Amino acid sequence: MQELIKQIRDSARQLLEEGKVHCVIGYRQGSIPMRAQPYFAYTPEEADNLTWSCFCTHNLAKYLIGRKEPSAIVAQGCVTRNIAGLIQENQVKRENIFILGLNSPGMIDHRRVQARLPGKIIHEVLEVSDHLVISGPGFEEKFLKRDVKRDNCYTCTNRNPVIYDQLIGEKGEETGGGNIDKVAAPWEGLGSDERWKRFQETFKECIRCYACRDACPLCYCRECFVDESRPQWCGKTVDESDVYAFHILRAFHCAGRCTDCGACESACPVGIKMRRLTSKIEKDIREMYGFTPGLDTEAIPPLSVYRPDDSEEFMRK
């Protein structure tokens, strides 16, 4: 990890010194345990604030949207897939960005760590090779990182960067080891009543802060449908119908574009597993259209085009 951090800083410093980019978007050490903060380095000196860890859960691709000056970005596999998607959707110009690509170690779900330490106040968490060393008043614990990863990192299909200008470190394991198709649709086999019940249980605690939407690199609409007021499509309350309408519509807006980066679940302050919707939709997209988003900057997502020979199985039922 230290070697990767050094390489990120060296590359960032060089890019800034040579004036190749205006800014390097990466992460810096968070202010509380198990957090990394998105960070923008503008000077060679600031490059030394950049870091890399298994807590880099926020997807930085979104920060590229609307940046006029050339920018570099630290990007692991899923983030590069979102960058590819943003290039395809004309939100980012390829020539305007410099991708410092690197293999993702699989990011940690800090809630999972806390869940194993009920009632304990965590003061410090250190990464020591494949372990985390967690300490606080009166305790020290050691967990294997692979036991406390985010759900999406277990089933990652592209840990290595898909597109990049410079590789940081070396390419590593391509997948997280889990089979996404096996876990993507946990409700698929259930009857509609049971499915609805699970759906309600999953989303009922939502407080509508929109952290999922605002963290998502796909959600860049200038005005989100929930914010439209003339007409207002969606109610503003935390009543079930308004909450569910938001989540269902958002998931469908992401169909065929979602890279399963997990930024939504990491951002959610409540801990809602919204991937239960999005990963099912992506499974459908793979099965119906044979399409996986973010692997090719030229590939048009299937729901962005009309084709007379589109799969229409659902209409025949």
Place this chain on the structure above:
Amino acid sequence: MLEKIVFKDKLDGLLDKLGREYGLFAPVKDGIHTVWTAVFKAGDLDWNFTNTDLSPKGFLFPQTECMLVFENDPGSTEGMILKQPEPEDRPKALFNIRPCDAKAFAVLDLVFEQDPEKPDVYWKEKRGKTLLLGLACNNPCPACFCTSVNCGPHHTDGLDILMQDLGDRLLLTPVSPRAEGFISDLDHASEKDIKLASELEQKAVGMIKGRVNMENIQAGSIIDVFEHSAWERLHESCINCGTCTFYCPTCHCFDIQDETSGVYGRRVRNWDTCMSPLFTLHASGHNPRGGKLARFRQRFMHKFKYMPFRLKGALGCVGCGRCTQKCPVNIDVRHVVNKINNN
């Protein structure tokens, strides 16, 4: 001597007494979350929590609150009918509320009841009926900084009773007159226990390492703080979600909507957030806070400059640290305030 002592396993008497008048709620763990939950007996209580995920502000200022219901049937001779919604059945007692959250209620009193002639009736009605039994913090978390913002781990502002956790027993200090009746029959506390509580307070204060400095923010003019060059860099990573505002125990902005179905309807107010562009969007299409920087700045200006300016020095922050812990991009309020405080 007002202080009383009660053993934790003998709390049922007090809870029964409270339960006769109030619906009792307390922080209880639900998985990794700590949530406000209805409790009935001593065994339901949790003594090993830091603080609840969501603050208790929703008890007095619900995220979605019906203000009135209406009926407007053109075929009816009754005309437009407006009705108050059904009031809550029982007043509530919040047991083990943390001092920072009680302080937040005291701050919100200044907002919602700033004009005694025209208080916010929805707030005032519930606030007047709600009893707050606070549990002092002995183990503050790494994001806390209450001691920098007119509060502290054993503070009593806003509370009716302060309870200090001495291990197997609680030291109870009445703060408001209405609390005294509930603890009058408990044993008097010993000098030794009072001293122990005071030592625990000193220890807790010492554990709070986070500090914010506000001298320059308070001394500077509003326009100087508003135009501080540091906002540009501070706001960069903010994704403009509403997490900080919804988790904040003192954020209190709301939006009012009428919802109709046929001839029936209701008026609801919902928490709103200054992070959202819609919050300030005018009907004309103009948005006075159209940019992310302006929205980010507003939240901190409101808490650390506008509120003290308008409310006799009261800050819109109690140092609970929820915003820092919940922020998806780790924006740390302490860092922001300290940067803005640097001239």
